[in-house]
Amino acid sequence: MAGWGEFTLAMALFAGSHFLPRLGGLRGRMIARLGRGRYFVLYGLVSLAILIWLIDAAGRAPHVELWPQTAEARWIPSLAMPVALLLAVLGMGIDQPHTPGARPNASFDADRPGLAAITRHPLLIALGLWAGAHLAPNGDLAHVILFGGFAAMSLAAIALFEARARRREGPAFFDNSAILSLRPLARRAWWRANGRPLAIRGALAAVAWLALLHAHPLLFGVSPMPR
Incomplete structure (x- = not known):
């Protein structure tokens, strides 16, 4: 996948990674299962990985x-x-x-x-x-x-x-x-x-x-x- 499609997908995943855990008490359940420290370390690593991909995808998008x-x-x-x-x-x-x-x-x-x-x-x-x-x-x-x-x-x-x-x-x-x-x-x-x-x-x-x-x-x- 290349161009605007990859950039749009990366944007959607980054936004979803920040909003979805707040729905339906998902974040609370994950903290209860993993522990607060482990949850935020894992969450931070996933967010950082998606952010790096998002910035990289922006560089591959059509240049306007x-x-x-x-x-x-x-x-x-x-x-x-x-x-x-x-x-x-x-x-x-x-x-x-x-x-x-x-x-x-x-x-x-x-x-x-x-x-x-x-x-x-x-x-x-x-x-x-x-x-x-x-x-x-x-x-x-x-x-x-x-x-x-x-x-x-x-x-x-x-x-x-x-x-x-x-x-x-x-x-x-x-x-x-x-x-x-x-x-x-x-x-x-x-x-x-x-x-x-x-x-x-x-x-x-x-x-x-x-x-x-x-x-x-x-x-x-x-x-x-x-x-």
Whole structure:
């Protein structure tokens, strides 16, 4: 199977892998059978495999250019991806229950908001940053659908999680956290409370970025380096 058919099938499977487990209590039954940790490891590996296939299928779809690729535009994902990976690593296990990646039984502490003081949705912001940054140098129709769809999905998911939080949380939650704010980085108290875990996860994000930088040509058939 090639062309638009493969790309459409990959898109459908990726969307289905995220929505089908929520139907009929399927996810709950699988967690009960496999255990929470094993379920999410398996789910993450399957999602990653489908995502790699989806990106690869977009590259094999018929080329319909909407705007040309430029050397300047290739710098955008190169500069954005270290930030996106840092947000993704920081978002794993966040103590903010109304977002993807929250640790099990997470509860928000207004006196110690942690990363939520900068962003309540680090994984979704990372997804939007990844997608938006890759949209700039990939102006063919298939990649515009791919990356534009992921960017729109991240914004829609933020809106949905924010609406759920407003139904369940009081003013202290929103007064001590933010959708996106850099103001906490200027406060010494925030760094004293969060500097060490930030440094550890920052190192992990750097390793992930270097690994992805070298694996990108193998996985997706193109170097991420500007040229």
